[in-house]
Amino acid sequence: MDEELRRVRQKLLALSERAQQEGHPLRWFEELYTEANRDSGEIPWAAMTPNIAMVEWLANRPDITGKALVVGCGLGDDAEWLSAVGFETTAFDISPSCIQWCKDRFPNTNVEYRVENLLDPPSEWNDMYDLVVEIHILQAIPDSIRDSAANQLPGLLSSNGHLLCIGRLSTSNIPDEPPPPWPLTRTWLQSRFNSLTNIVFRNFVKEETPSIDRYIAVWTRN
Numbered sequence: 001m002d003e004e005l006r007r008v009r010q011k012l013l014a015l016s017e018r019a020q021q022e023g024h025p026l027r028w029f030e031e032l033y034t035e036a037n038r039d040s041g042e043i044p045w046a047a048m049t050p051n052i053a054m055v056e057w058l059a060n061r062p063d064i065t066g067k068a069l070v071v072g073c074g075l076g077d078d079a080e081w082l083s084a085v086g087f088e089t090t091a092f093d094i095s096p097s098c099i100q101w102c103k104d105r106f107p108n109t110n111v112e113y114r115v116e117n118l119l120d121p122p123s124e125w126n127d128m129y130d131l132v133v134e135i136h137i138l139q140a141i142p143d144s145i146r147d148s149a150a151n152q153l154p155g156l157l158s159s160n161g162h163l164l165c166i167g168r169l170s171t172s173n174i175p176d177e178p179p180p181p182w183p184l185t186r187t188w189l190q191s192r193f194n195s196l197t198n199i200v201f202r203n204f205v206k207e208e209t210p211s212i213d214r215y216i217a218v219w220t221r222n
Helices: 003-021 027-036 052-059 077-084 096-105 143-150 186-192
Strands: 067-071 088-093 112-115 129-135 157-168 197-206 209-220
Touching (some): 088 096
Parallel strands (some): 067 088
Antiparallel strands (some): 197 209
């Protein structure tokens, strides 16, 4: 890991630990976006392009259409891509600074950007979405509240809706970098979404980060 990325990740760890100690385990997201001062280099997950694993999977599933929800939308690239290919897209993040950054990046967007908390999503979202996209969010949530966050996702799906999750997979291949994120196990993921039908669970690595094991997983609600 280069020194600049190590510095950013050490900052994430310090913010996360302090937030947990003070009883506000998700507060660090807003602190991170505020302190970034619109420098995307301070947001380690901000690739500024849509997630390629999401794009490739959906490109082979033209039957999936309708309303999409992006969980923890970051700087909006995934949401904007979904909107561009025809989804009626809502995207949310717990950080007001993050959502305002999205709105400023994409002033003519068709995406509905909202400040919301995954631990307490709006009741009108229940049973609403044909596609729910969760990329790198559950792995960034502390273990103490991760179950509660994951438990909210199945209820957001419409009948026959799809939940698409992408993140780091916990294996013996451990990268040399501080958390967060905290890689997730397949066992934990399957247990959280056992009310749904799993149709995809595939491991992969990125060419630029071969030391990090990742997963793409998809469930449907019958």
